[in-house]
Amino acid sequence: MTVFILVPGMFTGTHVWRDTAASLTAAGARAHPVALTALDGPRGAAAAGTDLETHVEDVLAVIDAVVREDGTPDGPGIVLVGHDYGIHPALGAADRRARHIDRVVYLDSGMPQDGVPALAAVPDQELRAELAGRAAAGAGEATGELPPPARDEWGRWGSTEGLGDAALDRLTALAAPQPLGTLLQPLRLTGAVAEVPTTGVLCTGNGASIEMVQMMVGMGDPALRALVDPRVTFFELATGHWPMLSRPADLADVLLRAAAGEGHRLEPAGTAEPPAHLRPFLLEVPERPRERTGNVDLYLPEADGPRPAIVLVHGGPVPADARPEPRDWPTLTGYARYAAGNGMVGAVVAHRLHDLADYERAAADVAGAVERVRADPRVDASRVALWFFSGGGPLTADWLAGPPPWLRCLAATYPVMAPLPNWGMSGTRFHPARAVADSDGLPVVLTRAGLEMAEIAATVEEFLTAAKECGADVEVIDVPHGHHGFETVDPTDESREAVHRAMRSVLKHLQG
Template identity: 60%
Template sequence: MTAFVLVSDTYTGGWVWQDVAARLRESGAEVYPVSLTGMGDRRDLAGPGTDLETHIEDLVQLIDQIDPAGEASEASEAGEVGEVGEAASACRVVLVGHGYGIHPVFGAADRRPERVVRVVNLDAGLAQDGVPALALVPDQAVRDRLGQQTEPYGGDDWQIAPPALDAWQRSGSVAGVPADALERLTRLAAPQPVGTLTQPLRLSGAAAGIPTTGVLCTANGSSIAMVESQVGLGDPRLQVLTEPQVSFFELATGHWPMLSAPDELAEVLLRAVAGEGHRIEPAGSAQPGHLRPFLLDVTERSRERRGRVDLYLPDAEGPRPAVVFVHGGPVPADVRPTPRDWPAFVGYGRYVASLGAVGVTLDHRMHDLTDFGRAAEDVADAVEQVRADPRVDGERVALWFFSGGGLLSADWLAAPPPWLRCVAATYPVLAPMPSWGLTDSRFRPTAAVRTAGALPIVLTRVELEIPEIAATAEEFLTAAKDSAARVEVIEVPLGHHGFETIDHTDQARDAVRHAVRSVLGHLRLPLDPPARN
């Protein structure tokens, strides 16, 4: 017998699992939709002392009482505690944590590892020892409020009010949720005790070997392809995702699949218990894609390093225009080599220098989804440093953004300075993923492009783009068309995200040449006929 323990995200309770629970029971499983202390129909039990440990203990007590066919319930009513434990040990317990729920789930699994046969991470981040759930809360307003708190909580400030009907998207995509279900979600939502978000999770490592399945909701901005891309960067924290007991599924819906796709979610949970799912291969001895050679054979050229900025200087007299290349992210702080030493950015820097412009690469500090503000400051500082260099014509500068760095283009598109002659973007993210918590932030190029005016924009798209990223480019182009922005689109047939070191094809090489020469043309740099570099 399998027993599913279902733990939902902030503000909700066991009622949110109603349809999923019914389908799982039809399969013959035991199902326990959980309302943690202070949540759902137990909202009146919360107090200022309700914290993450309270919720972990809720689950531990439930696990201790679960049995395969009712014997434990009868024994418990008779006061036969020993029989409860004996019956419970025969039941396979699967803990499902949705969003915030993954933190009490891992806490409980750590305390009862012998009882838990699988943990399912449903559209949630990677819970870690010593890190509070707040670190993974998508809602930036909640993170800001609790992160800035310096005094002990008192009075009425020990709870976070649930979202209004039109504000749930700050906590994750509501794609696919019917209107009546969204109304019910709002009506039944309970305030979240602050301590459940701010108390660090403490793990002993006892649950490290429990099989784990991640269920990624693609409309919320997560996918297997994105996970594989992050794992490929070499972040040691993510290497656990390549272990053989870890599997993944995708659901084409938003953050609330129990409301938007209950049948599909129930099926995935049953398949997870059966050991199915996609496995992510460890890097092994193969060279990761971002460290493979640049697709153009560009002549080596010395660079000048100043702090976080590298300059590739042309063989030319007098101040020259500059192209500043801005890498994507987040890139973990301990990843080596850092992005400015990746072959693609070295290649771009050398290439524009060979054509007469100053190539500029930099390392900005976007190490986490909360770092966009700091990364934007790093880019602005780098631009000012470059413009002040006497070898640079400070009135002729282009900014070129890649991947997740595309969001950093928003400031420059919203109010282009006169010296900014072009903005380029290659396989960019041009609107925040719903799960990134940037809904109300300034980092929305899809909105900023409406005030870009006559600023030339060069957008390079790859045919085999990650769908969630491709959708942001389409949104951007629609906004650009509505505002008459000047956008040139360069397509890369059969190209992948990061194609410069993955796809060594004639089409890919032509796309890079085309994009570089378009950007340099906007800098009014005289160019010879295209060379076959």
Template identity: 70%
Template sequence: MTVFIMVADVFTGAHVWQETAPRLAAAGSEVHAVQLTGVDAGRPATSASIDLETHIADVIAAIDTVDTASDREIVLVGHGYGIHPVLGAADRRPQRIARVVYLDCGMPQNGVPALATVPDQALRAQLAEWAQRGECEGELVPPARDEWQRWGSTAGISDAALDRLTALAAPQPLGTLLQPLRLTGSVVVVPTTGMLCTRNGVSIDLVQRLVDLGDPMLTALADSQVTFFELPTGHWPMLSCPAGLADALLRAAAGEGRSLRPVGAGVPPAHLRPFPLDVPELPRDRREHVDLYVPDAEGPRPAVVFVHGGPVPAGTRPTPRNWPTLVGYARLAAAEGMVGVTLDHRLHDIADYERAAVDVAAAVELARADPRVDADRVALWFFSGGGLLTADWLTKPPAWLRCLAASYPILAPLPGWGLTGSRFRPARAVAHAGALPVVLLRAGRETPEIAATVEAFVTTAKDCGAHLELVDVPNGHHGFETLDPPEEIRPALHHAMRSVVTHLTS
């Protein structure tokens, strides 16, 4: 028999599992929805100070109620914040735990408090300030009904369930978010399953791409003891699809799930696959964090600056400006008589858009200052997560910016990114683009979450009369240069490049 011990996210208690637990029990499992001290009505606070250790103790107590003489296997399930007390408890009872399920949550590390995974970046900064000042007592007020989206996608939740979630929400003790998680390392022997909610912006394919980038913390996800499931819903699957969640949990307990491909397993990672067009082997000219590919042509030439996506882990090697796709685009521009420019920027985390924007602006000025570049004729071309960086240029286009292009871009913050109120919202900024030409390469098989941001951008652009040209790749996926048959995407790449060159030379 499997014993599921489940721990809920912030502001929510054992009640959120009320539709999932009976389904697990009907399949023959024993279920314990842990009541957390100071959050659940059944576990009122007995002291003014409640911290992460308090909740770890709550989970350990649930583990210790399971009969050690039986052959029942314990599976710990942590949802969002709940993974922190789950890991703390599993680290102290590793021999009792058969599996840990990460339910739409981060990967907590030793010494790092749960505030590091708070989606809302403004709130995260405030919490970090409180932690630094040692202000760990008190409570965080739960969201209002229309504020839950700041903590994760509410996709799939019915109005009634959202009403119930709001009505039963409880304040979260600050100490649970500010106290660092302490792990001895014993928990690493416990098999794990990652359960990803795709409407919250994460998929197995995305995790595979991150693993392929070689970050040591992420490469561990390709271990044989790690499996993954996807749920096509938002951050609260116990409310939006309890039957699907229960089925996935039962399968996870049985050791099922998809495994990731280890780095170097014979398949080249997507970001290192060849560029789909034949381009001249033009050498690079490196200037600080910028590479220039200069055509053999007279006089200063217009330039196309290619801005990679992300986030890209800081330790990734080679860095993006050396990836075949970016180099290929720059050489393609050079073949058209333009100076192709690639760069590295510091978008290593969702919280890094500010400094990435600074890096891009500095790279553009470095390129414009080069005597081989016509400083009055520059285009910017953005990719994927770099799409949010278009907002600054759309809001107030400089006179020298003759065109802005984007390939499979993300054009509004995704659910759970915590960028509420930030300026990086191209789907709004395009209303201020004026006469700036925008060339948008759209992937026909884009993920629904990203496609929604593109559709919002296109709608606003049409409503305000922006100069938008759509170049569709009907069967293209996100990152189509590295994923799809070259013959299906070559026409679109040629078309888009010709459009950009025309805007630069007219």
């Protein structure tokens, strides 16, 4: 009989597992929700000195009790499930009892590493920075506590998609303060848990999907290499961050299938030769000489006098050591040569968006690069278009919010146009769906992939709804059968026509 040990996340206790545990029991399994010190009970009165180690001991106590109850030499088959913050004490305990754990399930959680505190996984970037500052200042902050969210504040911690009013009321009523020591004490792992099979359950409503993880693996991020191990499987649930409340029966079914070793397995980077983002650009465009200065590559036209410029901004996050780097990818160089072939200066910008916390730095990189492009004597500084791709979409917000007069057009191709819920950036300025209200008639050319990842497509729809409400000038070019990165993934006539249309529209705005 499979035994599921269920570890809750931030501010929550055993109550969140009630319905999922009942479904697991009805299916013939055993379910043991873990009561974490200071978090469980009607209001979870905080215990002085509660830290991550306290919660690791809580999980160990349940594991040991299950093993004793079983009475066999090897113990029962235990599946250890950690939701959100709960993956930290779950991993800490699994590392010490690895021989008793059949599988660890990461339920809409991060990937904690040895020596890193749970604070690093707090989704709200501003709050994370504040708590880190308080911890650095000392003054006993590790013994304090973080108040639970009010009813309308849960979105700071994850998507509430799928939660009805009753579930949200209950979640709020039973929430408890989170002891700061649980967030600030580093996780300690010996490496034993690395031998335990794992399953990731991704909640697409919270901004994660198997397709997105596979794309990130394809970029060659070394931090994700472990995910292609055949012992690692994945499932998706189309709901928000609390699936045990929004889809408890479906979650139970996924956990049972995970215990049986089912699930999607990722393809290693380099399985397809070349990887999708390094395949040839779908158009045959003439070669043009490239000038590289700092973080700007210029592709120059055969023309006299200053010419308008199209500045191309790649997406991300992309690992800092990715080679070739994004400005050498066929899509960016293809668009730049296409622009130069039409009498424009094509400029490709390299920026340092290597992590979700890097948008501020990347925005500064792009702003500085744009000024360098405009200062070039071969560029007409009064006629510039900016063109953003994929995860570079949030960087459009700075240019939408009060565009300068020389910015004649802003283009975005399969962009992220609002921060995904699990990015923790909803309170930052990098929110194009909000910034569009201040776009002041700036023409926007948006190319939309019909087979886009659902979590990204939702941000585009949010942006278009906001744009319609404020009367913004947005032209949408659809690629009905195109995927994210269609210029190298889907080299079809439909995709080629979409690229032609987008470029013609940008050129029109630059020449007008």
